[in-house]
Amino acid sequence: MVMKYSRQREAVKDFLKTRKDHPTADVVYMNVKQEFPNISLGTVYRNLTLLSDLGEIQKLNMGDGADHFDANITPHYHFICTDCGSVIDLDMKSIEQINDIAGADFNGKIAGHITYFYGKCGNCK
Numbered sequence: 001m002v003m004k005y006s007r008q009r010e011a012v013k014d015f016l017k018t019r020k021d022h023p024t025a026d027v028v029y030m031n032v033k034q035e036f037p038n039i040s041l042g043t044v045y046r047n048l049t050l051l052s053d054l055g056e057i058q059k060l061n062m063g064d065g066a067d068h069f070d071a072n073i074t075p076h077y078h079f080i081c082t083d084c085g086s087v088i089d090l091d092m093k094s095i096e097q098i099n100d101i102a103g104a105d106f107n108g109k110i111a112g113h114i115t116y117f118y119g120k121c122g123n124c125k
Contacts, residue, residue, distance in 0.1 A: 008032070009047045009051065011036060012028060012044060012048060012051065013051055013057065013071065015028060017071045019071070020088075022060060022062075022068040022069065022070050023069060024066040024067065024068055025041070025045050025048055025066070025069070026066075028048065028069065048067075048069055052069070057069055057070060057071050060087070062087060062116065070089075075094065077089075077092060077115055078116050079117045079118070079119065080116055081119070081120055081121035082118055082119060082120060083121070084121065084123065084124050088121060095115070098113055098115070099111075
């Protein structure tokens with residue numbers, strides 16, 4: 001699928017590349033709006049959804065009612081602070097073998113997994 005180039009979509013993606021805190025669409029909107037004052041929240045949502053559907057960014061559902069977005073699409077794990085709600089990338093070895101463990105007594109095929117770790121971050125402990 002060939003898409004028409006969009007400066008606004010590129011601005012959304014470029015902004016996400018500068019962030020490690022997995023911002024929500026509202027945070028993305030408030031920041032991209034500085035460069036494109038006439039951009040709408042709907043346009044930001046559509047571009048975030050499109051970029052996620054294309055696999056260019058990750059959409060994360062942290063259970064707080066808002067989607068969070070991550071420009072890092074390499075396999076990695078996330079930690080969620082139960083006090084302040086921050087979302088932090090974990091630097092850890094892969095646990096891909098969990099797919100084999102989960103599939104051992106399952107009459108299907110495990111294709112992947114999503115794992116979030118919870119607790120208190122370094123600032124809240």
